[in-house]
Amino acid sequence: MIKEVNHACEKLNNTLGIFVELPNPKKKALKMAAVCNLIVGAGLMVAGIAFPSKSCALLGGISVISSVVLRKESKNKTHES
Numbered sequence: 001m002i003k004e005v006n007h008a009c010e011k012l013n014n015t016l017g018i019f020v021e022l023p024n025p026k027k028k029a030l031k032m033a034a035v036c037n038l039i040v041g042a043g044l045m046v047a048g049i050a051f052p053s054k055s056c057a058l059l060g061g062i063s064v065i066s067s068v069v070l071r072k073e074s075k076n077k078t079h080e081s
Helices: 001-018 027-050 052-076
Strands: none
Touching: 027 052
């Protein structure tokens, strides 16, 4: 997914005549981000369930989903660059 977004942005950059380079995170960075999102998401979900704030539970759920997507993306990385 990251490769596709970078490719689309590169085409847009060429069309507009500008140069903006997006980061291409390494596999280890993606895994660490997935773990952090999972921990924060689980904490927010517990807080949302324990307290009357349902928005915390919603944000926690989104964070957990983000963790799953990042983990899948890290598995699709074939090299470290």
